[in-house]
Structures are given as C-alpha cells and as structure tokens.
Amino acid sequence: MKLYNTLTRKKETFVPVEEGKVKMYVCGPTVYNVIHIGNARPFIMFDVVRRYFEYKGYEVIYVQNYTDVDDKIIQKANEEGVTMGEITERYIQEVETDAKGLGVKAATHHPKATEEIPEMIEMIETLIEKDFAYEVDGSVYFATRRFEGYGKLSGKNPDDLEAGARIAVDSAKRNPMDFVLWKPKKEGEPAWTSPWGEGRPGWHLECSVMAKKYLGETIDIHAGGTDLVFPHHENEIAQSEAANGKPFAKYWMHNGFINVDNKKMSKSLGNFFTVREIVDEFPYEVIRFFMLSAHYRSPINFSRELMEAATNGLERIQTGVKNLKYNLAHAKEDALKAAEHGLQKEMLTLAEKFDTAMDDDFNTADAVSAVFELIRFANTNVSVETSKALIKETMDKIIELCDVIGVTLELEDDLLDDEVENLIQQRQDARKNRDFALADQIRDELAGKGIILEDTREGVKFRRV
C-alpha cells in the first residue's frame, strides 16, 4: 500500500507506527458557517482513506477537530449579538448534518479547541522552557529560527520567506516568520487565563495539541487541504517536534482544490457553493460520487454538467445492483455450476483491480472504473439463469467495494402497497389484451406517483424517482 507523502514528495509504502493501527489527524473546519463544496473534499476523501484502511484490517483512530475560537466566529457572534458558543454549537450541528449526509463516518474523536486550553498552555510552557518560544507583552511567539527543520514540509527556504514577507512586520516579533502561540485578549473577545495574562490560543497550536492528546507524539497520517501545507502544517511540525523532540507525523496527505471555471472558489468571484445549496439540486451521494471521479490530489472543477454526469454514472451502478438483487431472488439454481468457474474467476479478477488502484495512493478514479467493469460484467453475464451462488458473490463484492468508497446502495426491500400492485396487474392484463392505451395510461398514472415501470425480459420492474 503506497501513499504520496508531501513531506518527502514521493509515494511511500505505508508502515504504521504501531502494528495494525492507523492514527490519523485531519484538520477540521472553523465553525462559523455551513461547509462549502471545497470543505467537503477532505471530509470525503480522507473518509475514503479511513474506510480503505479499515477494509484492509487496520484499526483506525481518526481525529478531526473543530476550531471553535477564531476571529471569524467572534465577528459572527458580534454581528448576531449572541455568544461565540451559540455560533459554534449551531454550526457544529450543521457540519455534522452535512458530513453524515455525505456518508462521512464520525471521527473517533472530534475535539474542540476551547476544550483543550489547559493542554495548549502546557505546550506553550514547554516551548518557552526549551527556548523555542518567547513572550512579548502578553503575546507568545514561536521562534521559527530556533527550529532547524522549518520549511521542510512546504519546501520553503526561511531566508526566502523572510525576504518575501508580505505582511507588515510586527515589531514585537523577533523575526517576521515567527507566529503567535498565544494572543492577548482584546476588548469584547472571549479569553482564558494563562501565565501570560488573559488571552486565547493561536490557530496553529490547537492541532498540535489535539493530535498529541488523542493520538500521541508521533502519528501516522496528518491530512488536510493543500492550502494548509504552509503555514499551518509547517507550523504544526515546528511546534510539535520542538516540544516533543520526536517526529510529528510520518505521512502528510493533502487534497487538491475544487475550482469553479478553473478558478479557486471565492466569495468575491461569486463562484462559491455551499454543500447545502447543492443538495437542493443533487443528493449528497452524488456529491460524494463526483469527488471520487478524480484523484484526491488533483484539482477538480465543479459544475452542473459534471454533477449530472455523476448522477447518471451513479444510477448505472445502482441499477446494476438492483438487477442483481432481482436476479438473485428469481434464480432457480443454488450452487455454482461447473460452467461458471470461469465467470467467477473473471469477476474476482475485475474486483482485484479495485484494490490495486486503492493501494496506489488511493486512486479512486481507477477504483470506480473497476466497479463499473464489475457492473458491466454483471449486466452481461448474470441473469436469472445464473446460480444464486455466483449472483450473490458478484453482488456482495460490488456492495463491499462500494462501501469502501462510501457509495451507498439502496438495497432495503421496497414494497408496493396493494393498490399499486393492483394497478400493475391491471396494466399487465391490458398489455396482454393489446390494449396499449390503457396500459400507458396506468403507467403514466404510476409515474405521477413517482413509480417508474420497466418491462424487461424477466418481467415488470419498478423504480422510484
């Protein structure tokens, strides 16, 4: 199993810190709004990573934080005249609604920054003791020049950074690259007591602290959006490794951006879509399936056309599995027939392509194509004449693989009420009598109720829209 490590800029074989376990930390959202389609990508893609590790038999300890103290949250709270807690409480709920809808499993731990303040203060104290941090008038800064590896993740050279510093140099800092670990309270802001006075933690610090608390000093995978490489992840490495004296994360994974018209989404360009808006038109499953169509590190464009293509592709998979289910229910023979051994082998060979793709840095585009090939295999080779053994094995395999990428298939028994059953029977009678006008009338009537009838060689099937 190989994955691309931003730290080394290479695909590496995954070797866990602790046998059989995967400790992963994914940077979570700042909760002051519903998530947008771009936020959804790391949620979905790293959920796929997690599911694949679990499928491979690993125990995954998955941590995703909520940043619940931040300038934007405070601003929003002030605008609405409510407390910061009311805002964060509200949007954590909203984020969880979307995450659940998108098929994202709940993390093992979902720590909130405001609930980890003592541990943060503790880490700052350690950094000051080790002379990696310094206090100036209630602010504490990390001394980047003291940390030898600064820049190793992003490939940036501290000298270049210093020379190109665009931000106005804060005179309190010893070096423009230094970043804040603790910031003093301003009027009207929430604050916590610390050895450096009332204040609140810097953003970068929280992830270092929460990763350590829930996963230990050296974790397997740290993940997030590609924009977090610098400065956020670079700073996390500096803090954690300076404080703990150990490597922070073995593997760094970064997802590419979602663009609109090949441009980064931004509110000013007016090309900004929240998941909630999209769900009005395309279901959550389609959003997820759309994300799977490209490799997680590539940038992808978001558009209605692509969502429609994803809708149709997903439907093809769902129809295929429904047909398998129908065939299984109507097949006559139970045991695998002698003549079916070749087919069984063919099916398993196709399924192997899925694992091969996922083993190669979670190539979901290729993995999905393996699912499509299995669907075609089923549509072509599996019928009611096939043995139940082969139908079931094929169906179970497709369902299992779909579950790994979090594509949910509606498989619960869908029962029709007597009235509808009756109408279908009437239509069948009408067709037998070649009274197609009546047959079509009944079909239209049922279509009005959202039940689409399809006459196949194997009988009448229905689906709901």
Next chain:
RNA sequence: GGCGCCAUAGCCAAGUGGUAAGGCAGAGGUCUGCAACACCUUUAUCACCAGUUCAAAUCUGGUUGGCGCCUCCA
C-alpha cells in the same frame, strides 16, 4: 520575485518506458407494442519543439498555456 502542480477524445478522467482503462454525452444497432433498463458497434497517437532509447503520453531540456502556495482559507 521565491516554491510547486498541471496540460490525454465533445466533457470528465486513469495510465509514468513497450504502441491509449473507465464514466458522461453523441451516432448507429439489438431487445421492446412503445418507453425505459441493458447489451453491441463507433469517436484520441496523449499542448508544441528538440533530445535520450530498439521502443515515450510515460525520461531530459526548452516553448506555450492554465492553476496553486508564499496572507485567513479545504
């Protein structure tokens, strides 16, 4: 200015040395009373130039075009 990524059919997208997966859309066909589903057929020499090699979309150099990070950001 510094660092980095990308360029494959109408659209999306795998493939990183041996002569182009898969999906969507289109066209034609089979099946069907019709429709739908499904199946079959059909659409590329991989931005451009030069080089390395028996062999390159795949390696090297260059050109052009697009994008990202360097500031809060998934």
